[in-house]
Amino acid sequence: MRNSLCKKICDGFVWAVSVAFASIVVNACSSSDDKSVAGGTTEDAGIVAIKDLNVAGVTQKGPFVKGSAVTVQGINCKTLELTDERFEGSVKSDKGDFAIEGVTLKSSCAVFKVTGEYRSELSGKTTDREISLYALTDLKNRENVNVNILTNLEYDRIIYLVTKKGKKFADAKAQAEQEVLAAFDIEGSFEEFENLNVFESGDGNAALLAVSVMMQGGAEVKDLVKRMDKFSDSFAESGEWKDSGTKAAISEWVAAAAASGELDSIRKNVEGWGIAAEVPAFEKFVEKFVPDSSDDDPNTMTDSRDGQTYKTVKIGNRVWMAENLNYAYLQPTDSLDSSSFCYNDSVKYCERYGRLYTWSAAMDSVGMFSANSEGCGRGKTCARTYPVQGVCPDGWHLPSKAEWDTLINVMGDGDSVMKALPAGNRHINGYEGLSRLTFFWTSTECAGLCLTTSSAHGAYYASLGGTTYSLKFYGYSVRCVQNDSTDHVEVVQGAVDHQKSCKTDEVDSCEYGTLTDERDGQTYKTVKMGDFEWMAENLNYAYLQPTDSLDSSSFCFNDSIEYCDKYGRLYLWSAAMDSAGVFSSGGMGCGYGVNCTLSYTEPLRGVCPEGWHLPSVAEWNYLNNVVYNSSVDGLDVGSAKKLKSATGWRDDDNGLDEYGFSAFPVGSRFYPDGSYSYDGLIAHFWGYGMEDESDAFSADFEKGNDNMRLSSIYEKHYAFSVRCVKD
Incomplete structure (x- = not known):
């Protein structure tokens, strides 16, 4: 969402929205090397519009909790170019209040951003995930700025109206506010969004709480973020909310909440925080959002195109x-x-x-x-x-x-x-x-x-x-x-930007990281491949849940702990999927002899550490495509050759390890005798994909084959290596 600001301002108004970069965009668009001066030309240096301003406010979805980060970034009111003027603070209490002193800006406009957990109106409890909300405001004659769901929803529309339609900032903001309210069927003329507060009476504050409740309704925090981004995608250029799928999901939730008494529970939650003297009458705006469908057949849909x-x-x-x-x-x-x-x-x-x-x-x-x-x-x-x-x-x-x-x-x-x-x-x-x-x-x-x-x-x-x-x-x-709110947005294999090799005998410029598995404290090297971060070592978590009628479901090669320490463990497919449901329910019951139903629209954690998942068929294909068309000394070389480890392969048939992925030929464990073989010859990796009750998908790197095998089907009671991908 906020990444679109960077694209529009820094790259000639290219509209590209990305949740993944929302938390860093304020830094990404400005640089200490930028010699331009916000608010005018370099000749204007020394002129300030805002000097030593102490600005305060409240941050609300529900209220953000104490310690949530608050930043103020300067922005030119005419061009909406970010400046390098930046001031930082934090939320002072669980009421969501903040204060930042000494704000000095060359132009009077600023971007406010809050990032943190918040107390949800729907549950009354603090969320377990952070979100970011933004407000774009003019600080001239203003010392109070509230950051909330409405200031966030109007943000990209204001930018479009100013930068593409040539409107003045104040006019763009007034238009965007009316359009946002109209999107939720809310009529009336209220104060500016950054003046509103869910803990005060009045129709404007009631409208804020209503929109906050509806955008969250029936969705988890991660889905709320997607909803806000999809709103911006459809709304910024047109001023109309064209995401009919999300609107339908919200409408369905509103109808159920009104009928079940959930709106009363939400009111009690907000009252229970002891912050509001009077909770505004948000219910009237929520209940109005349910369309009158008396003239419509609920079991039909009309294609607006024809x-x-x-x-x-x-x-x-x-x-x-x-x-x-x-x-x-x-x-x-x-x-x-x-x-x-x-x-x-x-x-x-x-x-x-x-x-x-x-x-x-x-x-x-x-x-x-x-x-x-x-x-x-x-x-x-x-x-x-x-x-x-x-x-x-x-x-x-x-x-x-x-x-x-x-x-x-x-x-x-x-x-x-x-x-x-x-x-x-x-x-x-x-x-x-x-x-x-x-x-x-x-x-x-x-x-x-x-x-x-x-x-x-x-x-x-x-x-x-x-x-x-x-x-x-x-x-x-x-x-x-x-469409509905549970649709998982997943980038899959295909025509990707091919990544140049980052590692030679002399230079290693690969983008590495580390992952510590909190379950046992083991730390793994990771590496960025295209848009995804992969483990650069094989998983070594001792998953010992009895599955697949065997005493243990993960093994060390030749039953020697020495091999586990160096090359990680070998897992049955049932263990890789976490069929016992120890860490998640996504692969529960998936083992040998079971033709289980898999949801390919959500990542499956399996045996991986928290925040990581077992790579899908599509992700292995994506990895293959990232490196497939790169070359060595002008000669095309297969993806496996580039990803294999530079040591350990028999007959010196080692890989080039050009990307730090280091696929090592640890071999595998076979059934029914539990024998181990193919060390130095092959690296098998389980993937999230199943052929039938007996066979599942793996990605293979083989001696004598410079290309990754992506169509391998093996019996589930074999034991292979596991690499995990970051969510």
Whole structure:
């Protein structure tokens, strides 16, 4: 969210929003080497607009707790360029209050930022995660600035209006405030947002508490951050909240909260803190947010692009379209004149069965509706961000393989709920299968598991019998799934920026770190690879939960502690997944002989330390792609050669270890005799992916093979190494 400020100001208004950099953006856009002077030219040096100002206020989601960091950063009121004027303080008590003395600025505008834990109105308790909120204000004639959810939501809109529309700061702020309130169906003229306080009476303060409650409603702290960022993404340029999925989730929560008495509990929580003399009447604004749906069929959705209405159905915890999509996506992609088709090129079949889409069309490869899958088509592997809207209407997305697998598992073999009309398909020789075949595209590429094609040419499709892979130029049907607050945004393998090698015999410039496992105090070297941080050593946590009918589920090679100390432990797949549920529930019950349901939309911790997770198939593919196209002395070299350790491989077939990853050939443990073998020959690493009840996915580095094997399927009762990835 705040990273967009840096992009817009420092990089010519390139809109790129990123939660990951929100906490550092205030530093990122200014430099001690910057010779410009905020508020004017270098000739203006020495002129100040604010001098020795003592500024105070309160920081509120609910109130931020004592010790939360507060910063004030200067910003030019006309250009909104950050300056190097920075003042720091902290929240003085659990009431959220702060005071910073001696603020001196060359321009009267400033960015306030608070970072810390807060007391949640919904639970009454202190959160276990930190968030950051921002306020953009003019300090002229002002000594009090409150930082809250409303100042945060208006932030990017103000920047857009000033920098792109040429509005004066005060006019931009007034417009943004009215637009933010309108987004929540709140009418009225209130004080500026930085004057509002959830612990004081009045409609403005009631509106603040109402929006704070609604944005949090039904969501954990991490999901609240995503909601705020998605709000900024859709709101900044238009002044309209276009994230219909989040609005629907909030509306559903509001209806339930009003009916269950949860709003009364929230009031009691706020009163119970003993801060407010009177809690403002926030309920009237919350309850108004529930739309009057008396004239709408709750089991239909209308595509605003062409006005077509589709039946919907809730299965499990997700709302699906109960009819095939019929949006006429006609953007030329995949070297075809049109990328969506009616069976036999007859519109009557579209009206009954919906359209047939190539995978590139289903994914919206030209980026017409979102950038989440732009460039995804035939002959390419691509980086995409889940959930992928693709060709689906706003607020809906193209289901992933995992979502289809979950749906099929819930439904069993029945298809009565989905009413899956057999629309047939379009292939290289024409159309076939009308009234016989039902195929739906997923948003998932083959990801190294396809046996006859690659992820550049193949993707998964679903039928009600299961999911398998097909060529991307085939034409299949599309069903969409409604977005909700639990959708996990995940960057996956594909067309990534290839990272240059950072390590030679003479120089090592790799970006290393360390990880200490709090469970046993062991410390591991880590290394940054592309956008992810990986362990640069094998995990050595002694997971000894009895699983898989064996006395122990992790082992030292040759049962010698010496090997564990040097090369880490070997884990059964059930141990790597933490099937006993010692650390998380994501892989509970997943072991040999079990075909368990996995949620590929959330990282799975498995046996990894807290804050880290077992790498998915997609993440191993991403790692492969990060280094795949780099070269040594102008010659292409496979990814495995670059990632293997420079020692330990038999016959001196050592790797180059160009990235500090150091994949060492520790070998593996076999079943049923528990023998150990292949030391010096192979490095197996478990991944988060399962073929069936007996077999699971691994990534392999082998002697004599310069390329990483990403389609390896091994029996789950073998024991392999584990590397973890930071969440």
